[in-house]
Amino acid sequence: MTADLLIRNARPLGGPATDLLIRAGRIVERAPGLSAPGVPVEDAAGKLALPGFVEAHTHLDKTLLGMGWHPHGAGPRIIDKIDHERALKGPLDIDRVAFPQSGLLRRPGTLELMDRALAMGVEVVGGLDPCAIDRDPKAHLDAVFALSQKHGRPIDIHLHEPGEMGAFSLELIFERIRALGLHGQVTVSHAFCLGAPDRDLVDPLIAQLAELDVAIMTTGPAARPAPPVARLLAAGIRVCSGSDGIRDTWSPYGNGDMLERAMFVGLRNNFRRDEDVALAFHTCTRGGADVMRIDGYGLEPGCAADLLIVPGETVTDAVVSRPMDRVVVKRGAVVARGGTCTRLVA
Ligand SMILES: [Zn+2]
CATH class of the missing domain: 3.20.20.140 (Metal-dependent hydrolases)
Structure with missing residues (x-):
């Protein structure tokens, strides 16, 4: 399952605030002030946007x-x-x-x-x-x-x-x-x-x-x-x-x-x-x-829309603070907020 989403005012990896437009589960545009009538909006309010975590070894x-x-x-x-x-x-x-x-x-x-x-x-x-x-x-x-x-x-x-x-x-x-x-x-x-x-x-x-x-x-x-x-x-x-x-x-x-x-x-x-x-x-x-040879990974246009919105000033701030107030986006769909699963993605 994939989804459309407009993320407003997010700071990718702690950089300047920008918008991310996601269509069909993929980031298609990354620029401030985007508009996409009819697309659900997630206001990041200046929080960090981080690429989805990759768990590369677990039992x-x-x-x-x-x-x-x-x-x-x-x-x-x-x-x-x-x-x-x-x-x-x-x-x-x-x-x-x-x-x-x-x-x-x-x-x-x-x-x-x-x-x-x-x-x-x-x-x-x-x-x-x-x-x-x-x-x-x-x-x-x-x-x-x-x-x-x-x-x-x-x-x-x-x-x-x-x-x-x-x-x-x-x-x-x-x-x-x-x-x-x-x-x-x-x-x-x-x-x-x-x-x-x-x-x-x-x-x-x-x-x-x-x-x-x-x-x-x-x-x-x-x-x-x-x-x-x-x-x-x-x-x-x-x-x-x-x-x-x-x-x-x-x-x-x-x-x-x-x-x-x-x-x-x-x-x-x-x-x-x-x-x-x-x-x-x-x-x-x-x-x-x-x-793991994952193609299309990251926060650039063309990448799969797997990412997190996390409070923090910088990536280091997020790593040491480990805030639980996170929004998790999988293939364009918000699947968790604050540690609680909101939607299952098949
Ligand atoms: Zn092991």
Whole structure:
């Protein structure tokens, strides 16, 4: 479903106030003083217009959001969380998954399930900690890349492995990208190893990420080493962000708010200057669109009319204030006000 809408007096990304005319779900004009008889008007009253947030990494299959409070009982290791999650979702059958959440090789049949899911149209092949979980990194990655080759799908590898171990897995990933010509087709999520303090370890990895156009997803984790967002972007690497788990069996935290996520990315990267906080905001907006290859993204004429109207003087003000008084526009239709859904878009 698409809609027409005239947004008056909005400030795109904190710039001068202007009007945005939307027809059939797409921004067609952006200029002050527009008139469009018969088109519904949304008066932004000088608030910010922000492009729609891009949630580039989340696990909705295990969220507990909206259910009664669930006491968190998983242990500290990744494998503890996997086992805890499996115990809780035991009664469920989930067929359409292309991410080996519980490991690929250590769970016989997972590879075949992923193959079937991809054949049914799942868009991306997932991988998970080739050394730490499957303990056979070459076999794990060969299987993941073979699925990508077979189905012609990009890859997203969730790499929690720290330091030297993560660097070793990354090198194996690079080898396969080079051999198969999969430049621009691979995202590495979390990539805690890039947060290691040893520049002699990390800098050559960043150079290869740039050379092979490998994208990085970071949640801005509070308690783990985090990829250095500013250095990655400066190297020309596509960087996106996501909530990861939202109040689920792995963690009691999360609310899915990507404006709040931008703040976490900023805090984790020690961003304080406005131009640096803008980098954190970028990972939750255009950076996600760049990684997920979303066409027609932004606030310019020709772009899809997916945007927010948010109080604030600047983008940085919005990131640190995280106001809930937001108007959310999807394909030209106002779908939420003040955190309440007003309309469903099919
Ligand atoms: Zn994840």
